[in-house]
Amino acid sequence: MPTSSSGGSAPLLQVNSLRKSYQQRRWLSRKKYEVAALEGVDLAIARGTTLALVGESGSGKSTLARCLVRLEEPTSGEIWYEGRNLLCVSRAELRDLRRQIQVIFQDPAAALNPRFTAAEIVAEPLAIATHRSKKEQRERALDLMEQVELPRQAADRRAGEFSGGQRQRLAIARALALEPKLLILDEAFSALDLSIQAQIVNLLLDLQAARGLTYLYITHDLSLVGHLADEVAVMFRGQIVERAAPAALLRHPQHPHTRALVAACAAMDAEGPGPRQETG
Amino acid sequence: MRYLARRFLHSIFLLFGVSVLTFLFLELAPGNFLDEMRLNPQISPETVAALRAQYGLERPLLARYAFWLKAVAHGELGFSFAYNSPAAPLLWLRARNTLLLTASTSLLSWLAAIPLGVWAAARKGRAADHLTSVWTAGLLAVPDLLLALALLLLAVRTGWFPTGGMVSVNFDSLPFWGQVRDAAAHLALPVLALVLGTLPLLVRHVRAAMVEVLDSAFLRAARGHGIPRRRLLFSYALRAAANPLISLFGLSVATLLSASLLVEVVMSWPGLGPLLLEAILARDLYLVIGAVVLSTLLLVVGNLLADALLYWTDPRIRAR
């Protein structure tokens, strides 16, 4: 159930013909292998909406996500965020803009440093990016934990002592600490049990309603897309092959690859809520 | 063949690296060695001047390195001031002795380690295995220096072994078999010290490799087929475990050379070790560099031998 309809205003994020290719060279060999991961991707997300980017593994969706937060350098193209091209801003500006785009990773166990306590994890962005005192940081961290429905008493437990769903809540709380505008949900649910998935999805929908957040949801399966997304983009071999509203896409998939994805999802649903959870 | 070629390249890299390293040491040494030599009354100023010219000390660093490398390539390892002769013949003779010692040690310690390790692995978890782990741990905690000294002490007090040198004073007057016996008797003590020093680690590795193989599915299947135990252990399992052990042989050459250096000094075996020590104490520069380079050469030969063995025994590497 989409929370808001896509408005007609300028998009928060717009990507124009983004390319990324990797050069590989073997030792003592002059031959270069060029592997293209993104072959001219165009994308736009409106403020306060959710775009689902669907594709199988290796289709380039994760590369795209990493390019968006400049963990990797695109080969060419433009990334416009709030009227500024992320690929040609100064280092200081980039640092500032990067804080407005946060990523929720697939495996919450890997996304949290096991040596840190819950409060340290959530306060980390504040410690890095702000000049608040330790006490203020902790107060803010506890507030954030409350917002993601984690008990304040859990603040001094280590990351390893939380369950998978609780860890993902911690990751969300941490991502919210710097008041970002765009969250990239990189397979953020696939490591969780089905019932937990639903809880986290609802939490994210509530947060979106309350804070006007924009989501880019990256996934390889369509099962949660209908609940979360306003629009779906299907990615195949480094290109976007189809864009549609979720309901339309599920009912009338156009591209053969989309049809395969929809069929796979339907088959999964037919099997019922089986043991689909991956380790988490 | 690609595999062997690559390993050969690696060896070249190693020798090259050592030459650069020793050359750098030489450059970084505080004070010029030739200056020090000029103060030495035993060396004539002409010699110093000739050396200065020969090694082109006025030329830039890279040129000097190239010059040195060229001389080495022609088998000239420099000049020994203490012996007042070219270093190469001295070094080759000593390297031969070190080779004799280390090769005998390798042979004997592997011959002992394989049955001991296989025996422990075959009785995994039982008394024999525990006994093996205890004596290897105990022996590992005794440094080579102590082993060598203790054996020397034993030899001196019991007179069971001759001590010092490679042969007795009257070696030349002995009949052929007497010479062989004399040489073997002199070899026995240093070899024993080195074998005791290297054996525990080898036994442990043989045991570990064998345990892994004995747990594997194919061996359990072979056991199911009723293949006799002895044949199973020494023919099937040992061959399967050979790979990591041959790699270990390659890696252990360096350790063996280090241990040999010390044992040679303690037991007065005329190998590279005592020569290196003398050269250091006499500040005999080119002899030092030569000894280090030659020890690397021995190491490289040992490693290449291991690679060739691996190539020969492992069809997977041959296929590559």
Next chain:
Amino acid sequence: MMRARTKLVLLVGLLAALHAVVLLAGFFAPYDVEAQNRELAFAPPTRVRFVDQQGHFHLRPFLYPWVERPGTIGEFQEDRSRRYPVRFFVTGQPYKVGGFLTGRVHLFVVDAPARIFLLGSDAFGRDLYSRMLYGGQISLLAGLLATALSLGCGLILGSVAGFYGGWADDLLMRVAELFLALPWLYLLFALRAFLPLHISPTRAFLLVVVVIGTVGWARPARLVRGVVLTAKERDYVRAAIGFGASDAYLLRRHVLPQTFGVLLTQAALLVPQYILAEVTLSFLGLGVSEPVPSWGNMLSTLQQYHVLASYWWMFLPGLVLVPFFLGYAALATVLHERLKAAYL
């Protein structure tokens, strides 16, 4: 899990006790390092007795002093005419602990003119047992400092190589490979060969530490690099980059703490190896030299044939290495297993 922990605690306790004995050498040793007894050169180990000539048992151990056997030079026999009881916790010669504290109490002494030489005496009639304890201070300190130096170099170079990658990584790892492949004693000697020979004991000590520590940087560097490589790929590091974290922050908070386990395990392996390196260098006359005792130079007199042939007890101080090596080897095994368990 619990048992492994108990084992670890026991081992650390044992090693701490061994080191404490060496640190408190002044208390455990009856004599000063340089106290000479020229008339008691190469005296064999004292026989500590409980039963006297008359067959009477004494609870307090005693000894008969060594006197030169009449008509010989340098051969000793017990003078049974007088008993000298061993007295415990006696205030005597002042000594320093750790260079600044002064103590006066000794664990045991005997009254002059008798001497107690538990391990015999050397060419100057110095007590080998006392010198062994004091010598340990030099050898252990050399081992520990050289280990710290190696690990420090390894940590810096390994984390630079792993964190920044690129040509620095390539170069460092090539050189590390070289250092690892070579026979390290030859390397040690080669480096030592180009440094001055005749220097004061303090400078010699520092030199030995630096030489040993420098030669061994490669293995820790490679291990640290491996840990850093995996650590920097973790999602929480990526997240921190997203918050605008600096490299220094990432290294300090996320990456370097993870190298701790590897460094600790390496330390347990390196300390005995480096103690032995000091012993070897000093034994061969390339390290710390007389009159300062070290475990290495105490053994070096055994290179003289007549000492080896006649005075077997000169070998005894060498045996002190064995419990240290056993302890460190066991510690390394336990730490290694903990490390493996943490990664699985």
